[in-house]
Amino acid sequence: MEDFESLLASSAQAHGHLCPGQVIGVRMAMLGCALVGLDNPRSLPQLKKLIVYVEMDRCAADAVAHVTGVKLGRRSLKFMDYGIMAATFVNLETGRAFRVLSTEESRDLAALYAPEVVGKSAQQLEAYRRMPDEVLFRVQEVRVAIDPLDLPGPTRRKTACIRCGQIVRDGKEVHTPEGPLCVPCARGAYFTCVREVSVNEALKTGPSKILSSTAHRA
Numbered sequence: 001m002e003d004f005e006s007l008l009a010s011s012a013q014a015h016g017h018l019c020p021g022q023v024i025g026v027r028m029a030m031l032g033c034a035l036v037g038l039d040n041p042r043s044l045p046q047l048k049k050l051i052v053y054v055e056m057d058r059c060a061a062d063a064v065a066h067v068t069g070v071k072l073g074r075r076s077l078k079f080m081d082y083g084i085m086a087a088t089f090v091n092l093e094t095g096r097a098f099r100v101l102s103t104e105e106s107r108d109l110a111a112l113y114a115p116e117v118v119g120k121s122a123q124q125l126e127a128y129r130r131m132p133d134e135v136l137f138r139v140q141e142v143r144v145a146i147d148p149l150d151l152p153g154p155t156r157r158k159t160a161c162i163r164c165g166q167i168v169r170d171g172k173e174v175h176t177p178e179g180p181l182c183v184p185c186a187r188g189a190y191f192t193c194v195r196e197v198s199v200n201e202a203l204k205t206g207p208s209k210i211l212s213s214t215a216h217r218a
């Protein structure tokens, strides 16, 4: 694995800026990988041995993904929407897993570790570079029971929703007495469908016009 400073530099570039979250995320990932015994997770064969669960969609999550090389599209990155500054590193080969949590104390201690730095964000950034792992993180050895349907590899199952016909992959359908449903049909979704439009109509009319014409009718 590259050293901390070069990982931080490339992570900040990929993320878009250098921030305290990049420092925490890079260090979290380096520690997590060391704990599960993977020193080169971005290349084969280790690339196929690591799954990471991130528990926040904040700056640090990008750094964790960057350093470890895990990706949503490879199913090696799992997002758990907990709002907790933590990530769990699972070695699929050994089955060992460690959850690394960023401590709240580290925020309070930033002034102690970088007293000469002015500005909260700059002070945190520098302090998080200097803090020992034991101050910056808590670590739990954990067990993660990964459903075989959630593992990397080809799609294992496809099911059609009996209400809308949509194909649902990898066992994500909801089983009901009537039959399998997609999640939007079974539980509602993050969106409400205004109406179905053809791609050509949508491109010609433009999104604002489609919305306003619909708003007019409503």
Ligand SMILES: [Zn+2]
Pocket: 015, 017, 018, 019, 021, 022, 059, 060
């Ligand atoms: Zn950031």
Ligand SMILES: [Zn+2]
Pocket: 161, 162, 163, 164, 165, 166, 181, 182, 183, 184, 185, 186
């Ligand atoms: Zn459906």
